[in-house]
Amino acid sequence: MGHGKVMNPIRVPASVNSLGQVADYVRKLGQLGNLRDDASYRLHLAADEIVTNIIMHGFREGPGEIEIRGGVTDAQVWLRIVDDAPPFDPRTINHEPRPATIPPAERKLGGLGIFLAFTAVDDFEYESKDGLNINTLKMLRFRVGRCDKWDTASV
């Protein structure tokens, strides 16, 4: 990730009980990178949804661990989420906007968390390497203007 500040990584059990710890880590990372509150919230949301998805789907067959590490570069705050569950690329999930005109009964909630994660971050990368899923979330530290996906995606 180049030069800059890096936080010590944490490894957490693949359990929803770890989500509070993930939230705390993301908050500290946001402070390290001087993220605005709204950007810090969005990074928390994205991390929560990606980690929850790994817990619920990646490790549904058994226990596992998830590694979280983050850092700050001149322009960005980045958060990397790594697991050794079966390969899963979140980018393959539909993350188009969800029109309010779809009746609730016909609404598919699957993929909603991944959709929110994509919408919340400024950049998302996925790599499958050496048996690991590597998800990288990035937030711009000094945004000029609004985040179009998040602020205007309501259709």
Next chain:
Amino acid sequence: MAFQASLSVTDGKATIELIGELDSSSAPKLHEQIEEAIKSSAELLELRAVALTYMSSAGLRALLFARQKMGETGAVVLVGAPEPVTRTIRLAGLENTIQMSDA
């Protein structure tokens, strides 16, 4: 902040006060309170969200659960939710499904 959901019922109106962060680990607590609210036969379920500091898609599912459980004749209103929470609801396209009002 640890999530809290506390239910009170008066005159056909159930109120659940939401405090803290609502994610996949805390959503079951809210589901329990919604079930209790349904048992009370209330016609209106008000979810007070002034002190709800965070909500993930697990919270959206809980809101839809409440909406479905209250049925055609019952109402569910989310009151005073902070901006990122209402935005999340709109992003999910649920603003016509989940009634929202200011505190």
